[in-house]
Amino acid sequence: MDEFAVEMRDVVKIFPTPEGGEVAAVNHVTLQIKHGEFFSMLGPSGCGKTTSLRMMAGFEWPTEGEIYIDGTAMGRTPPYLRTVNTVFQSYALFQHMSVFQNVAFGLEMEHVPKKEIEHRVRDALEMVKLSGMGRRKPKQLSGGQQQRIALARALVKRPAVLLLDEPLGALDLKLRKEMQLELKALQKEVGITFVYVTHDQEEALTMSDRIAVMSQGKVLQIGTPVEIYERPNCRFVADFIGETNFLKGRVKKTDEDLLTVELLDFPREIKGVGQGNLAVGQEVSISIRPEKVRLEDDINDDTAPYKDSDNLLRGRVLTTAYVGSDTRIIIDIGHNISLIVWEQNHISTLDPQAYYTAEDKVVIHLPFENTLVLPEG
Amino acid sequence: METDILKPKRKFSLVRALREDSAFQGIALISPTAIYMLILIILPMILVAVLSFMTRGTYGNVVYKFNFQNYVRLIDPIYLRILLYSLGVGLATMVFTILIGYPLAYFIARSPVRKRSLYLFLILLPFWTNFIIRIYAWIMILRTQGLLNTVLLNLGLIKVPLDILYTPAAVLIGMVYEFLPFMVLPLYTSLEKIENAQLEAAADLGARPLRAFLRVTLPLSVPGMIAGSILVFIPAMGMFVVPDLMGGAKTVLVGNVIRNQFLTSRDWPFGAAASMVLMILTLAFTLYYTRKAGFGEELLV
Amino acid sequence: MSEKKPALWLRIFSFLVYVYIYLPILILIVFSFNTQKLNIRWEGFTFKWYEVLFNDSNVMLATRNTLLIAFISTLVATVIGTMAALALQRYRFPGYALTESVLYIPVIIPEVVMGISLLAFFALIKFQLGLVTITLSHIAFNIPFVALVVRARLHGFDKSIEEASMDLGANELTTFWRVTLPTIMPGVLSGAMLAFTLSLDDYVITYFTAGPGATTLPLRVFSMV
Structure with missing residues (x-):
């Protein structure tokens, strides 16, 4: 077994534009994904994350560079000869087949004996908590259930790598949060490498072992969620995450x-x-x-605990918004600049005086390490 | 971007091209149609265009000598009158199918969803009988001792049988009957697409039902009306069977002229010239209206 | 559009239009059982005309020809037309716009013009008119209708189901038979239905391409009217 489950070496993908020009959807990307890792590719639409995933799956071929799966160069290997499987954003379920037939399809293609197919499909449906739904048609299921079928259909093949293209994008917020935790647990359970494409930074932070942040066809930073959030390596990453x-x-x-x-x-x-x-x-x-800032009333006398040199700014509260766990405060620091500060609501009280309100004069302390x-x- | 430098030129392989080259796949899929249409549509059309500049020989054969004589002959008042008459019949058919078809399409579009396909099916069903048979049925109804006159005479509404058959009115009745579905289907398609929210918005903004209809529904159904008009006008212009059977000797349309030149008088070049004129007229009509509103989806349901 | 009940006048009007559409058909059916031959007056019930019909070998031959032509032309046009629909909906290739507009020609050209052009063409290449020329011509006008109907149904076809199929281990051919074709089948069937109907109903093109020998039901009926 090779060291890496998936490796992209200096991969370029060029698409023709409708105007007759060319655009590099993926521009010299190099990255390595380890075995058993939950790896996310995160970025705004058009950053090249989906194209990268599609090249791993074999739906597109690199214009330049090479993709290795388990150490083998893929070249123009068609999708059906690759040991990876995909969960599509649209689920791409076969509407003319039952749930059972959908999940069994991939095993049939491998000529797995009928008995074993039945067995494995049943297990897969059980794994995604859809036992007993085998006879239904995909249309008769809810969005969340369809999503699980798509997952079962790919996982039943026991792929070396599971590719997921914004699989939760079509679900409502609550269901999405549930599925995030479930997917993460499932990945730990089956131990398969997951490559997960998303534009939702919170989702990527919640689920991933490592994240690659992409923009305009390039990888800007690869790291653990903590590294990406706490130590972004450029303005774009800091801006995009949180x-x-x-x-x-x-x-x-x-x-x-x-x-x-x-x-x-x-x-x-x-x-x-x-x-x-x-x-x-x-x-x-x-x-x-915003949550790494300390805010104090500006009492404006000589006993003030800070000197100007100690990373502090003075300002005036413009507006506040109480959102339960914290209060979001916009502070005007002059020169047409305002800062957003989140003050955690440590104490439970109904006293309006306990919260900052508009026109309050404040001192904003920026801790060096933050x-x-x-x-x- | 230096992408194809140093890339070894691979040998052409049909299997690989079919698998990897999407343009090649497209061409492979379209070529049977393209070849078939080239041989049996384009070449015959070109042939007719060429024929229209030739001359009729003594025995009905074609003499290959280039001239404009056939077109000059068409300027004759007799033919101009026939052409205008055909144009009139085509337009009248179009107008009547709209007048009858619009309310019907509107009715179907406003019916409960589960009933709509039944209503549409009911419109199409009679047209699975044969065209000639349907015309024959109308002849039975309209002729002097026909059903209509029998009923009207027995009811005492008329004293003398009406002579409807073998008049332009009979031709129109037959044509409208024959082409009604071609108007109703595209109209229905565009009416059905109008979202209720748009009508509610119009009402919300103060439009009474009639105004809402005139300002919202009607403009939104224009593409359907145009597609329907094209589908009705073109075949109506070239129709010769209905005038033959229901119009008698008095009603001669361009279609009859063309048919006669090819099968009776055997003056193919002249018939070809008449065909060219008819084709140019219908094409001009189509182009004019499709420029105004794109058609495609409405054309076929 | 909404499901608000259509206005009364609209319902009455529509009912009358349906009467207009069905009246001739009903009259034909009723009077086909009439003992009287010429007059539109009910004289008595009989199956006589059906006996005459089924014993008329010419009519039977014409019926067989009509069905044969409709069947073959539908089959060929459906296969070729579906391929064209797939090409136009899913691929871009050189000559795309040209093929697309050529496809509309039989839809927007008067039938009589198409009829005489085919007649002139077959005469030029000295192709004996008969069942073969009728069938070839029916295929020609059916291909575009099939292609346009199937293409309309292909609109919104989710290409990712084919990718999913390949992803799960099916090659291109298996993917087509197991996934693509079953998915577009409703469109293909309605295209085939339309082709079959058009072929059965066609009089004009058949009239010009039939020649002296071959006869079809519409031609036979016309000669009897």
Whole structure:
């Protein structure tokens, strides 16, 4: 067995555009997916994640580069000769066949004996909690159930890798959350490598062992959910995963553990953790997640605990929104810049004074280790 | 992008092309149709176009000598009158099928979903009998000792039998009957597609039912009406069977002229010229209306 | 459109149109059992005309010819037309626009013109007119109708079910027989139905391409009217 379940080596995929030009849907992508891993490809639509998945499945062939599955170069191997199976976004169930026939189809193609097919299909349906539904037609099932059939149909083949193309995209929010946990549990249970394409960052964070964030045909960052969220390597990743505030700046000093950045919009120095090789004078974005900020009333006297140099900004509350677990506050810090801050509601109280309200003067404290200095991109 | 540098040219393989080249797959699938249409539609059309510039020989043969004589002959007032008359019959058929077909299509589109296909089926069912048989039935109804006159005379509504058969009115009755489904089906298709929300929006914005109909329903059903008009007008223009059987000697349409030139007078070049004129007229009609509203889906249900 | 009950006048009007559509057919059926030959006056019930019909060898031959032509032309046109529909709906290839517009020609050209052009063509290549020429001509006008109907039904065909089939281990051929064809079958059947109907009903094209020997039911009926 090769070290990697799937490997993309410098893969390029070029499509003709309707205008007669060419567009690189996948642009020199290299990545390795380990055996038994839950690997997500995350990005906005058109970032090349689905095209990458389709090339692994064999529905498209790379224009350049090579895809290896379990160490074997795939070249132009057709889908039916590959040891991977796909769960489609539209489920792609065969409407003219019963649920049982759908799940049995792949085994029939392998000429599995009839007895064994029956046995394995029953097991697969049981696994997705749809025992006894075998005789129904896909149309008679709910969206969630159809999704499970699609999953059973692919898993019954015991593929080396299961490819999932936004499989939960058509489900409503509640069902989607349930299915996320179920899918994750299922993956642990069967131990098959999952390659999961999604544009939903929360979904990717919830389920994945590792995530590849893609944009415009390129992989920007590959890492665990914690790495991706806590240490994004560029502005795009920080922006795409979760919410964040950006301040524009220029690197002033790099000689300490922390970088010192001069803000562009108003004279102020901010210190933070740098990502990648940043040189003095380089333009950067400072990223501060809304929940990683400390907020205090600005009592505006000499006993104030902070000095201006300690990564703090003063501002005025514009609006607040109470959302239960926390209160979302938009703060005007002057110079036409506002920041979003989430204050967790630690204490249960009905006293309106306990919450920030519009026009409150506040001090925003940016902890050094929570302040990221990122290259543009 | 330097994509095909250094890529070894692979030898052409039919199996690989069929499997991997989507344009090749498309061509493989279309070629039987393309070849068939080329031989039995395009070539015969070209032949007719060529024939229309030839001359009739003494024994009804074709003399291959290029000239415009056949077209000049068509400018004769007799033929111009026939042409205009055909145009009139075609347009009248179209108008009457709209007048009868629109309310019917509207009725079906407004009926409960489960009844709609039954109503549509009922429109098509009689047309599974043969065209000639249906015309024959109308002759039995309309002729002097026919059903209509018998009934009317017995009821005392008329004293003398009406002479409807072998008049232009009889031709129109036959044509409208024959072509009604071609109008109703496309009209139904476009009416059925109109979402109720649009009519509700019109009502919500203050339009009374009649205004809502005129401002919303009618404009949205125009594509269906155009497709139906094309499907009715073109065959009506070229029709010769109905005028033959129901119009008597008085009613001669372009279709009759063409038929006669090819089978009775055996002046193929002249018949071909008349065909060309008819074809150009119908094509012009089609192009004019399809430019106004795309057709396709409505054309076939 | 909504399911609001159609207005009364609309229902009455529609009922009358249905009467108009069915009246001739009903009269034909009723009077086919009439003992009187010429007059439209009910004289008595008889099966005589059906006996005459079934004993008329010419009529029987014409019926056989009609069915044979309809059957063969439907079969061929359905296969070829379905292929064309698949090509037009799912592929882009050189000459796409041209083939697409050629396909509309038999739909938008008067039948009489198509009839004489086929007659002239068969005469030019000295092809003996008869059952073969009728069948070839019926195939020619049926292909476009089948292609257009099937294509309309292919609209919205989810290509991913074919990918799913290949993904599950079926090759291209198996995928076509087990997945694609069963899925588009309703469209193919309605195309075939239309072709069969058009072929049975056709008078004009048959009239020009039949020649002296061959006769079909519509031609036979016409000669009897």
